[in-house]
Amino acid sequence: MTRLNARIPEGPLAEKWTAYKSGSKLVNPNNKRKLDIIVIGTGLAGASAAASLGQLGYNVKVFCYQDTPRRAHSIAAQGGINAAKNYPNDGDSAYRLFYDTIKGGDYRAREANVYRLAQVSNQIIDLCVAQGVPFAREYSGLLTNRSFGGAQVSRTFYARGQTGQQLLLGAYSALSRQIAAGTVKLYNRRDVLDMVLVDGKARGIIARNLVTGEIERHAAHAVVLANGGYGNVFFLSTNAMGSNVTPAWSAFRKGAMFANPSFTQIHPTCIPVHGDAQSKLTLMSESLRNDGRIWVPAKMKDVEKLRNKEIKPSDIAEADRDYYLERRYPAFGNLVPRDVASRAAKERCDAGFGVGSTGVAVFLDFADAIKRKGHDAIDSLYGNLFQMYEQIVAESPYETPMMIYPAVHYTMGGLWVDYELMTTIPGLYAIGECNFSDHGANRLGASALMQGLADGYFVLPYTIGNYLANEIHTPRFDTASSEFNIAAQAVTDRLQQIKNSAGKESVDNFHRRLGKIMWEYCGMARNDAGLTEALYQITELRHEYYRGVKIPGRLDEYNPEVEKACRVADFIELGELMVRDAQQRRESCGGHFREEYQTSEGEALRNDDEFAFVGAWEYRGRDVAAELHREELQFNEIKLSQRSYK
Amino acid sequence: MNFTLKIWRQKNVTAKGEMVSYDVSGISPDSSFFEMLDTLNQKLITTDGDPVAFDHDCREGICGTCSLYINGRPHGPVKGVTTCQLHMRAFKDGDTIFIEPWRAKAFPIVRDLVVDRSALDKIIQAGGYVSVNTGGVPDANTIPVPKEKSDSAFDAATCIGCGACVAACSNAAAMLFIGAKVSHLALLPQGRVEAAKRVQNMVACMDELGFGNCSNTYACESDCPKGISVANIARMNREFLGAKLFSEKEKVIKESL
Secondary structure, rough: OOOOOOOOOOHHHHHHHHHHHHHHHOOOOOHHHOOOOEEEEHHHHHHHHHHHHHHOOEEEEEOOOOHHHHHHHHHOOOOOEOOOOOOOOOOOHHHHHHHHHOOOOOOOHHHHHHHHHHHHHHHHHHHHHHOOOOOOOOOOOOOOOOOOOOOOOEEEOOOOOOOHHHHHHHHHHHHHHHHHHOOOEEOEEEEEEEEEEEHHHOEEEEEEEEEOOOOEEEEEOEEEEEOOOOOHHHHOOOOOOOOOOOOHHHHOOOOOOEEEOOOOOEEEEEEOOOOOOOOOOEEOHHHHHHHOEEEEOOOOHHHHHHHHHOOOOOOOOOHHHHHHHHHHHHOOOOOOOOHHHHHHHHHHHOOOOOOOOOOOOOOEEOOOHHHHHOHHHHHHHHHHHHHHHHHOOOOOOOOOOOOEEEEEEEEEEOOOOOOOEEOOOEEEEEEHEEEEOOOOOOOOOOOOOHHHHHHHHHHHHHHHHHHHHOOOOOOOOOOOOOHHHHHHHHHHHHHHHHOOOOOOOHHHHHHHHHHHHHHHHHHOOHHHHHHHHHHHHHHHHHEEEEHHHHOOOOOOOOHHHHHHHHHHHHHHHHHHHHHHHHHHOOOOOOEEOOOEEEEOOHHHOOEEEEEOOOEEOOOOOOOOOOOOEEEEOOOOOOOOOOOOOO | OOOOEEEHHHHOOOOOEEEEEEOOOOOOOOOEEHHHHHHHHHHHHHOOOOOOOOOOOOOOOOOOOOOEEEEEEEEEOOOOOHHHHOEEOOOOOOOOOEEOOOOOOOOOOOEEOOOOHHHHHHHHHHHOOOOOOOOOOOOOOOOOOEEEEEEEEHHOOOOOOOOOOHHOOOEEOOOOHHHHHHHHHHHHHHHHHOOOHHHHHHHHHHHHOOOOOOOOOOOHHOOOOOOOHHHHHHHHHHHHHHHHHHHHHHHHHHOOO
């Protein structure tokens, strides 16, 4: 009944990848020169893939919306990158990394893909060091590791709080080398607005040159999507302003299935919203919860006095504070998993006990830790984070408690891909955050960087050859063909439709309204009634958008409002799909918490009998509900168990 | 808070530009500089005006997309931050704020405050990498790197490629940018192998693209949002000189054979 075939190789789990590589087809170097590949996005996945494919001898065209590939949002990742090197001799192995990733994802990821990820993780570290990535080192000159996100082993490599930046600059340097060698051609300041299919296979794209507004056609033998996550559907997130779903969404409209769209990770320690003009949220490392105590006032009169600035947080007596995580989860206290900490903060703020000028924040207090460990010890642990906080909020965490609130920062869902990272459209691949593959319903810290680089450096360069080996007789495509004409015309018409809207409301305003609906009904906690309401409101918003949006300026010039308008149009459609997905999944798992499905103690209640599947959606038209397909997940290596932290 | 903004407006690279005055009001001191500009643009859009184009993306000080010459300084009056991390509380209520694009021959204007910095990409393409291929590299711990060297390499590698150093320099030199990359790689054993070739190629590319020579004013270090030290320029000069002398000597030896 389903068209989904993950094409997982036969054999024992630990030998699948080796067996696959031995059995896959190869393309001879003379033929590689005749094959064109388009890569969309230059983050860790896109840049590493483009560089590696160029090095193999393919003709690569790489696209990014930024002015240079080095600015993709992978650059902002802070914490680190996992690998099963076992340098600290603390018992790590590929199997343990695989096990932790599956369990951390609350058993909603595919075993074979995750095992491969763990296997190639070590090669990533070797390559990055060879590229000159300055990872943290011991005085011996050897690499150092730290434990991250509650892992029992120290497997995280890092470069201070800028690991993403250093890894991306490594991939960017490899990409730059290939650009200089002529194997890769860079198209910066381009938005990719549509996929072109010829005889059912991905054969090219339609892009908009953001400087001139020109609609361009590019043909290739295969197309690789590496356009990142879609957290900006919530308007406020830790993503970059330009991060968008458009290339992946255009693939969805052309038949690529979109898997688990509702799986979103909401990070508990972000700097709270300051007001209506807020455009973006900033993450603070979750390591802060190792020493900070989270609380809100226990009495409503103190909440009011705080808001009126009649008292300071320190004036509130110990007995009048509600350390709600320590109260609810005595065993784990402030160190409960991200999703639990986030939901608990929302619960207190919804009940009216939130602090700060907006009432949507909770305290993260270091007073006890400073008393216990001393100012200098806290400074050495968190000095740079405190500084960053003070820069943004203008308050010193040494003197007054930090204020934090959860924010959207990663999307586990994405385009459905098989073992070869190919979507349901032949010749169309999705890598990095833009696929659904490895993190299940919840991603562990320091795993995103690992997955992006694994896909780009070590997986795709093998799997794409298996497909392209059959394309060596396919001549280069003519972009004047009817398929390109139709796709280009559709893009032009769509732009014209948005531009012609005689409305008065800015794109940002619509985006904010969408974000509010998503955050309210499809955010940290979801329920059936709320999701039904969201579906209604989003449909209304979509109809209103095409009548009511106002785009200043022209289409054929540098016009950021046109860029935003295309992205928001797609976010509105995506929002609808996320809501449908959240509604069909009548269980709680990982970042997806359905209020109807919780234990008597308020913990997430998984339903493995009915929902141990990947929910992949197929497009049926803008006004028709998408169709759900199920890929049943088989767990042969790992026994499913319930997470507990009481 | 209320402000008067004097903003450089220019339709495209060939059009004539001018400073245009705007008023914004009701700005929260906790707003970032871009949120203040967002407010202006929202007002312009709904009143049939022409919104101001400016470059921005991560808004957390790491991607290097943002630029802006604010009151005569790249990234504005606060030391060690990018424009996106600048907050309105750094200004006084009622201030007039001058906002201009980066000005450098090698950075042509795209529109308003947006400039084309692809020259910096070209310099990296000229040699800002270690020539390793994916696959076939030694285990990461095969070559120990002294911690001090690794830390210095990291300090240089934190450059975000925003171009503030070029904008700050009276000669529009890119020497801090290149010095940072040359240093990052020359300090590591992995990058040492190609160091001599790298520095010569990158410097030649810099000259070709129309960047000026070092003005020796240290304005670049002073305005660098990441605090990259001019010591990196000194290291680049030393690398360059050494490489040139060595290649000259090599030439003489070859000719005598």
